[in-house]
Amino acid sequence: MKGNEALAEAAILAGCDGYFGYPITPQSEIMEYLMAEQPMHRTGMVVLQAESEIASINMVYGGAGAGKRVMTSSSSPGISLMQEGISYLAGAELPCVIVNVVRGGPGLGTIQPAQSDYFQSVKGGGHGDYKMITLAPFSVQEMADFVALGFDLAFKYRIPVMILSDGAIGQMMEKVVLPVQRPRWTEQEIREMSPWATVGRTKDRHNNIITSLNLKSDVQEEHNRQLQAKYKTIIENEVRYEESYCEDAEVILIAYGTSARICQKAVDIARHQGIKLGLLRPISLFPFPEAALIKYAEKVKGFLSVEMSAGQMVEDIRLVVEGKTKVAHYGRMGGIVPTTDEIIENVKNLIN
Amino acid sequence: MKGNEALAEAAILAGCDGYFGYPITPQSEIMEYLMAEQPMHRTGMVVLQAESEIASINMVYGGAGAGKRVMTSSSSPGISLMQEGISYLAGAELPCVIVNVVRGGPGLGTIQPAQSDYFQSVKGGGHGDYKMITLAPFSVQEMADFVALGFDLAFKYRIPVMILSDGAIGQMMEKVVLPVQRPRWTEQEIREMSPWATVGRTKDRHNNIITSLNLKSDVQEEHNRQLQAKYKTIIENEVRYEESYCEDAEVILIAYGTSARICQKAVDIARHQGIKLGLLRPISLFPFPEAALIKYAEKVKGFLSVEMSAGQMVEDIRLVVEGKTKVAHYGRMGGIVPTTDEIIENVKNLIN
């Protein structure tokens, strides 16, 4: 199964209620798979091709506000169009899953894989102070696994969750173990689990309101404080990452997604050559695995951030490391994937 | 004159060819002023109310691609809608001026002044690796001055320039000295100065193309490298900032825009109280005044970033300082402006 298809199938299995999307390479297979699979007949899941990405994200807003498990997917330019909607979702604290199968930018750019939407995802491409939980799958298996995980986190914290993938992960096939089917929630369950949702007012409660508007500054500030507090809780509880060969490493590579796959291989090769190389792979980009980095910051000769971008995640590494060790960046752009040779050469430069 | 009006008048005086915008508080006065002023009769400048912010930014794209001095303005949610367009402008290397009179977010938020779109402006709210030159006016005078400066930089580097203002600066009145009228460029001048512009092909040249598309990864990577090289040149040449009382300061406030105004007052008060406080005001947010900060990093007890946000610019400060001194953040949100008392108290905390 292709990564994109695994993600689509996993959405059905996760009990997702609705997918709203618009075609764009390299992720159109997600909607195509869903349309061919007709999940309406399997679970009752709705799949709708919207007139644009803006419509998609706002259909998601509507569905999420009504307590449903809803998602959309797109690739870089389409995700840029969603930025207002994402800021609204964050402001109104609505749970949903948004998939970005990143391609090279800026502008129309190229359709080849890239990681240059990191800032947009974790710093906030939309306006205002907000965060999304951002998960970065690095295998077809994780493309499948992160859908249910995404929904769980989204509802636990009432927050939009971004799955930040890229064209390579989306297009490749690997063995994948699919999760078991979860049931979709009934209206009654939604009313109980998400008492804030606009499902229709019953006599025993006031009308539910989904909004991000606060005409009064002090109310808005209080709302912002609560958001920030929530983000802090998330930072404390939801960091996910994977380490390999870090314990004795002289240099640790930091990479996620496709570049983490290359880095795995680079570590294998380097270890063969006797270079003590490790890999720390952030799985959640927000929250960023700060503690893990700090742990190694004073032990290693340096960190090398390997990205398919001009250098974005490297800033988050530097923010954590605060000068305690060298932090270098090696990036390729425009859809080009770094090679193991290039990585190892950069590691050698860092050591010397 | 209100800040927004001064900016509008300055656009006419700067020889701006076209303004395309959509109403949103707190910046609607910009278009209202222009409509009342009828610059078509003064300089031939076009003012058009578009059907949306997306249309506005794409009208700007069209005009900029044809070599004209064009601009738009909006406030936070509207700017989020422009992110795809901004990424395209950056990718196609088109010069233009975009004004964001920031209000409190996320979502619909509040219409009161805020500084929570810093990340969006300087890290890239759109997709891909790109930068905009970002200028932060802190007075009505600068609202007026930065329009012509913005156009100059935009054309010098073929880059979109963001004027990052806020509701307070936009709504306040102060004395302002308006610049003298600059002529608009003739078509002939445009053909000479901007030989890349799509003005209509003459027999002696190939067709001009405005695009950000590169189907081939290596071409796209090369394009990205050139963009990064350009950004480096800008970092080397276009840093703008203002210092006051930094020379002997124990603590330096870092603030821009409205919060820099409050900080000025806080410095006055603190100096009266015998506290050695200084203020370093970044005028260009990208490029960020790194060298100036480094200069003081080892002299002071700490930097205090005063922002109307949960803490955004403070990350850029930390990235520069790399642990060499304390870096603290004091922020208010949701449209609330920090007070001098609060700032001074935070300074005291930093010292102890």
Next chain:
Amino acid sequence: MAKIIGHIEVDIEKCKGCVLCIETCPVDVIAMSKEFNGKGYHFMELMADGCIGCANCAVICPDGVITVYKAKGDGNMEKVVA
């Protein structure tokens, strides 16, 4: 002879004095008060006898300020109208 008699009640604190109701009353029995309400508006009052309970005023009132009653003018009610 069963005559119709009507009556309205006005939530004066919510009235904004837009006078749309006054314009629409077929029997001209409502008018603006001299006083202001808490919001600083002159408010609408029933000024004379003769309301026929047609509810025009209530229907047109954007702020939902008016409640309308109507009764057949017989029995002891008739006395009152008389």
Next chain:
Amino acid sequence: MAKIIGHIEVDIEKCKGCVLCIETCPVDVIAMSKEFNGKGYHFMELMADGCIGCANCAVICPDGVITVYKAKGDGNMEKVVA
């Protein structure tokens, strides 16, 4: 007797073998080649005499592959057509 004679030239490297031209030729004088061009397509050829220079083929060709000529069939041209 001035008969019309026509002739076409084909930029065979750009032809994509879509056969739209063949469908549209009123006198059926064009057909696909057996060979491939550099792009791997069979390309269109003038296969027989009798082209009347109507330009249908050129007009319909999406790839602008065909150039059409036409002459009155008199003088030494007539000889050729004869």
Next chain:
Amino acid sequence: MSFETHKFNSHIAVPENLVYAKTPLMNDKPLSYCPGCGHGTIHRLIMETVEELDILEDTIGIAPVGCSVLAYEFMGTDVQQAAHGRACALATGISRLYPDKYVFTYQGDGDLAAIGTAETIHACNRGENIVIIFVNNGIYGMTGGQMAPTTLPGMKTSTSPFGREQKDAGYPLKMTELVAHLPGTYYVTRQSVHTPVNVRKAKKAIKKAFELTRHKKGVSFVELVSNCNSGWKMTPVDANKWMEENMFPFYPLGDIKVPSK
């Protein structure tokens, strides 16, 4: 509530004589609209409909930005606040996921006919089973009276201070007629709330719209030509008169597309 009960026939003010009272589905908060603004009346008619059809548990409203952004403060139904122009997309999302619910949007002319054009046209084209309430006051009320797509030719607004000129800004856009051409719309009508008779007609139209939703007929589209006293800089009474004289010739009241049985 402080009711002023007058002496005149106040004795008949007993429940059995009640002719008209605000529906309890309108909250008791004072409306934030300007005196005489039609938004309040239209809110009330929708809430009366929901009450009369007894569909509160299954009704979800959507109010995007515009003067009625606070609709959720006044209407007793569940309400989502939408980004500018996107109400129809939200409505689509909700209605597809809850096909048996009553989903309505409440949109101004700036919202529905400018920034939201694509969402409006496509929801109508897909025939989403929703009610679209379109309050056309020919201006951007909330943001201080800028020109809307529906602003009349020659009409002065803060962004057309010398009157809307066709050559710069085009003609007023008749979205209602436009969507009536789409097969996905089932019932399309234009009403007003400036006289009691019109209020009653508007109420009927709104009720019909919701009833058609029950029968899954697709889009019911109800335009309400309304006033904006503040934006037009007129008293409410003058505004209504101006509306009759100027808006209605351009936006004639009545049904535009009615269900053929």
Next chain:
Amino acid sequence: MSFETHKFNSHIAVPENLVYAKTPLMNDKPLSYCPGCGHGTIHRLIMETVEELDILEDTIGIAPVGCSVLAYEFMGTDVQQAAHGRACALATGISRLYPDKYVFTYQGDGDLAAIGTAETIHACNRGENIVIIFVNNGIYGMTGGQMAPTTLPGMKTSTSPFGREQKDAGYPLKMTELVAHLPGTYYVTRQSVHTPVNVRKAKKAIKKAFELTRHKKGVSFVELVSNCNSGWKMTPVDANKWMEENMFPFYPLGDIKVPSK
């Protein structure tokens, strides 16, 4: 160029006998379109028009994403590449700033009728002095054959693998008829390029559109119903036949709005 010059009458291949040759405004690069795709023909007709009207120095084209995103590689005019759906906004920007230039957009059905609906409607409503070339092939060609707003009922695409169903996806959207209702459009027509006769008619329509621009008449809107052999999974010949039989009944060819003298 490697021309194969055949023996048959090749002696008449001299300039004075030339009947038809590709306009030099079409670059010599091989087109990137699939064999038989109408895009190439339509490109050529526009370039012929520009050549014949001798307006190269004053013509600016706009090609958004879609199969024709590379139009700038093939057309000899200055060209801007637009974000998906935004060609009409770019055209507005350019045309307002250069009122004497010829600005045309070249848009697919996904571009013009889905994501770009608002920009299209509003440019048409404002009556921008531009030419809109609308290539309707009922599908998203570039991205691999997904359903477009203009996809026919029952038509199979990669996102309607069991055929477009009206109840889920609505009816095909007839944007051309829709914009013809707007006062800002001056000339609205629907043509095709699947036979020489139709090509010649289409050429006339395109030329007329550019001539009307010269006279500042507002929007000239030319729809070209075209094929997408790859998306439809047919040979070019079959595709054209299918188009005649299925597309034209739904999208009848001919003028929809013609200038009244």
Next chain:
Amino acid sequence: MTEEIIIAGFGGQGVLSMGKILAYSGIMQDLEVSWMPSYGPEMRGGTANVTVILSNERISSPILSQFDTAIILNQQSMDKFEETVKPGGILIYDSNGITHHPTRKDIQIFRIDANDEAGKLGLKKVFNMIVLGGFLKIKPIVNLDNIHKGLEKSLPARYHHLIAENEKAITRGMEIIYQVDPA
């Protein structure tokens, strides 16, 4: 000299334009000025206030939390701004609609019944000029010549015939303001 003033009241009371006239007059007197409104939400009505600063030095912050003078025209504003007057500063208020009169002892309190006076004069429109007159009596920081020029500058030409009336109102305001002892 730096004078930091807040003027606060209802939307319709001419609060912003009073501030504007003061600011323009300051400019005429070659002072540095700043005028910073609290702009309301995207809705009608409600309260309005404006911070005006006049100074012969560069003005650091246009937004303040403490003021030399507060001019207060309704109860909400009293609740909000009484506390913000600097010790030794001045509070001027119109008693119309005021239910809780100011109570601070460390400031000087003046009262001006401008609303009543405007009613009496039949000059509702210049209510705010009466208040301005009162303020100028207490703090004559700009002279009347420059006020005249400020009026000229801030009123559109078509209203210039009203300047005399405005000036009359200012003079009247100077007459009717009086100091009160805090209750």
Next chain:
Amino acid sequence: MTEEIIIAGFGGQGVLSMGKILAYSGIMQDLEVSWMPSYGPEMRGGTANVTVILSNERISSPILSQFDTAIILNQQSMDKFEETVKPGGILIYDSNGITHHPTRKDIQIFRIDANDEAGKLGLKKVFNMIVLGGFLKIKPIVNLDNIHKGLEKSLPARYHHLIAENEKAITRGMEIIYQVDPA
């Protein structure tokens, strides 16, 4: 065992599906597999290639710059991928349309004229299976049973009647491949 393969040719040659069958067959043999296409631009035609990895260990990177085996089906791919074969590795190519034959001395080079053969057999569609057969002859990393299962898995049920034909093609491919000395 880890086998890293690149298969490269024109869009229409069945490059991706050859890779897919190999990958599915690997799964049937309980190997770890990865299949990574170079997906083309949003346009038709052009070249296509796919990286297939079969291994009995976890596969680190699905994207490689060096390969154990390169299967090359047109000149462009030859130009691009000849260099990427690891020293000691294998290059298999179909000579149809090849103008510059491979020249490396440090690898083993095999040639398979599958295009001609497919033409002869009248089985253009299974051209790619002939090539696959050739590869399996040289590197029998999956057995024919599992290839059968892989075909079953990767072909939609409605094409299962074609499996026999595919297997015939594989067998034929095994017969016609031969090693060449670099020119």
